Amino acid sequence: MRSIKNIGRFCKNDHNGFIINDASLDKIDTRFFELIEKVIDTYRHQMGTDLHSVYIRGSIPRGLGIPEVSDLDTLCVTNKALKDLDLDWVNNAEQKLNKDSSCINGVEMSFFNLDDICNTKRFSIIPFMIKTHSVCVYGEDLRNQLPAFKADAALANEHIINLESNFVQAKEDLRGNEDKEDILDCCVWIMKIIIRAGLALVMEKEKQYTRDLYPAYEAFSRYYPEKKEKMLQALEYAINPIENTDELIFYLNDMGKWMIETSEEWLLLHNPHKERNGDLKRND
Structure with missing residues (x-):
């Protein structure tokens, strides 16, 4: 049984009160690199030209990942609308990735359409997560195209x-x-x-x-x-x-x-x- 520990931190804000993204490739423990490459290869093989970009979010890109405990949470941005995609392969792919790697608790693959990500007329949690808690590991990085967010x-x-x-x-x-x-x-x-x-x-x-x-x-x-x-x-x-x-x-x-x-x-x-x-x- 895991004990409750005082770990984690609040996001830093800039001088205008906007949340600073503290995720970066440099903070990822090298023990996760091989699995991340396997995830990227899986997305590329299955998605082809429908794949726009891949992001890692959560504790791992913030340098807080704990081997065998942390999940590898990934975001896939797609060029095609989700309703037009065949994603029947996802569950089997996640199971295979989990079986092949002992360095994480589990792999999560999630999918979001490019047009929906870039439509920022109203608040949406996924653009927020990409902007403030994620690092791009493949494709075009959308973070600079997204608005800044405050804790409001x-x-x-x-x-x-x-x-x-x-x-x-x-x-x-x-x-x-x-x-x-x-x-x-x-x-x-x-x-x-x-x-x-x-x-x-x-x-x-x-x-x-x-x-x-x-x-x-x-x-x-x-x-x-x-x-x-x-x-x-x-x-x-x-x-x-x-x-x-x-x-x-x-x-x-x-x-x-x-x-x-x-x-x-x-x-x-x-x-x-x-x-x-x-x-x-x-x-x-």
Whole structure:
């Protein structure tokens, strides 16, 4: 069982308050290089001319990757619309990459269309992730074409607006589920959402952003000390997921009620007329 440690950090801001991307090729541990090359080769072989670029995001390009513990999260930008692509090969490719490498916990391959990435009329989490948390490892680097982002209401809104739907989906996925790995994946997924939503509730006061769980937990706890233990439990579940679906659903009903009520108050204050509809696919 992994112990909870004070690791991770807030993103740095520039003098105008915009988030600085601290990911770089130089920070990637050399032990991950061979796997990254295999991932790039897989994208190139399967995508051909439909492949625009590939990015690595998360802890590894920030120099925080832990061999055998960290995931290798990749973003593939495509020239063709996703509906016109055949992606039936992805699951088998991920399984093969995971089997062939012991240096990571798992490989995630995700796909986003170039036109959608470059359409920045409204806030979208993927352009944000490319701009602030990713490094380009193949193809044309889009980061300089994307706008700068701040730790503000627009960013907080992205982590709050679908929170209730996320809780509903998580409980639906857990009830009656006998697939151990799927239960563990769901546990990690929803707990990360809860912790990051907790940070989002206080983001405008903090004026800081992080995807790292411990500093997000600490920031939330400063403003909601009465919920500190409950958020600590979410952190424990995220680091050491459990198979007990009854225990997880009980927690989601308990902490979820408060989180949903508090997020609804936040949403009414910041965007009372906005409809909440989003992609509820599990991802990091």
